[in-house]
Amino acid sequence: MDATPAPRAGTAAAGTDLAVAGVAKRFATTQVLEGVDFTVPAGQAVALIGANGAGKSTLLRCCLRLIEPDAGTIRLLGRDVRALDAAGLRALRAEIGFVFQKHNLVGRLSALTNVLHGAIGRAPFARAWFQSLAPQDLRAEAMQCLERVGLADIAARRADRLSGGQSQRVAIARALMQRPRLMFADEPVASLDPAAGEEVMALFLDLIRRQGLTLLFTSHDLAHAIAFADRVIALRAGRIVLDAPAATLEVAQLRALYD
Numbered sequence: 001m002d003a004t005p006a007p008r009a010g011t012a013a014a015g016t017d018l019a020v021a022g023v024a025k026r027f028a029t030t031q032v033l034e035g036v037d038f039t040v041p042a043g044q045a046v047a048l049i050g051a052n053g054a055g056k057s058t059l060l061r062c063c064l065r066l067i068e069p070d071a072g073t074i075r076l077l078g079r080d081v082r083a084l085d086a087a088g089l090r091a092l093r094a095e096i097g098f099v100f101q102k103h104n105l106v107g108r109l110s111a112l113t114n115v116l117h118g119a120i121g122r123a124p125f126a127r128a129w130f131q132s133l134a135p136q137d138l139r140a141e142a143m144q145c146l147e148r149v150g151l152a153d154i155a156a157r158r159a160d161r162l163s164g165g166q167s168q169r170v171a172i173a174r175a176l177m178q179r180p181r182l183m184f185a186d187e188p189v190a191s192l193d194p195a196a197g198e199e200v201m202a203l204f205l206d207l208i209r210r211q212g213l214t215l216l217f218t219s220h221d222l223a224h225a226i227a228f229a230d231r232v233i234a235l236r237a238g239r240i241v242l243d244a245p246a247a248t249l250e251v252a253q254l255r256a257l258y259d
């Protein structure tokens with residue numbers, strides 16, 4: 001099976017997928033992000049670490065303008081995110097895969113239908129159909145995405161009957177169904193036990209690398225950050241305090257950033 005998504009029109013094979021410069025965000029009296037600068041080349045996997053409240057989730061959300069930054073520039077997949085109108089923003093978000101700690105599957109729908117929902121942003125009239133009416137080619141693609149996460153056998157099972165690990169795999173399959181070039185993952189395995197977390201993370205990164213996707217993920221698991229990312233960026237009170245290749249880092253060194 002060919003696991004490579006179809007190339008998109010108008011997207012470069014290489015280059016910079018994300019460029020963040022001078023980003024700042026304040027909530028009431030708290031300066032949550034301040035002078036955040038970094039760029040992510042296409043195909044790189046970046047771990048974003050830092051203590052609770054350091055600003056990791058806010059930064060991911062600012063990159064997509066799910067939260068409006070107060071200052072700075074963000075270029076994502078060649079577009080100036082802060083200059084986009086609503087339609088442009090919708091189109092951009094449809095090209096980005098999301099995986100969150102809470103997988104946000106629709107419990108009463110099957111695993112397969114949840115995966116199909118990943119195509120909503122790119123399939124015409126997608127909102128009008130549900131599983132039984134989905135075009136055959138999309139259903140086949142959704143099954144392939146479930147196969148890639150090792151869950152083809154539970155395609156028909158309701159999402160609310162899945163284990164935590166299975167749910168997170170379905171969420172990954174749904175994100176793959178978007179045919180993204182870039183993925184954002186906010187603590188993608190935080191709700192899983194250590195063994196399942198390790199397994200799902202390894203699977204996720206394998207899929208990311210095989211498809212040449214760019215990844216920005218947050219994690220509190222420093223060993224995961226080092227093992228699975230190419231590069232680690234650490235935030236502390238809204239500022240970048242470390243930005244280094246993962247291969248040069250050790251857990252103890254990263255742990256010190258939390259003191």
Ligand SMILES: Nc1ncnc2c1ncn2[C@@H]1O[C@H](COP(=O)(O)OP(=O)(O)OP(=O)(O)O)[C@@H](O)[C@H]1O
Pocket residue numbers: 027028030032050051052053054055056057058059
């Ligand atoms: N909508 C909001 N309104 C007010 N304050 C907010 C809002 N969202 C986040 N904050 C504050 O911004 C700071 C950064 O939050 P954020 O969720 O980005 O941290 P984080 O690094 O993702 O933390 P965690 O590791 O706990 O997920 C926190 O102090 C948080 O309370």
Ligand SMILES: [Mg+2]
Pocket residue numbers: 056057058186218
């Ligand atoms: Mg967070």
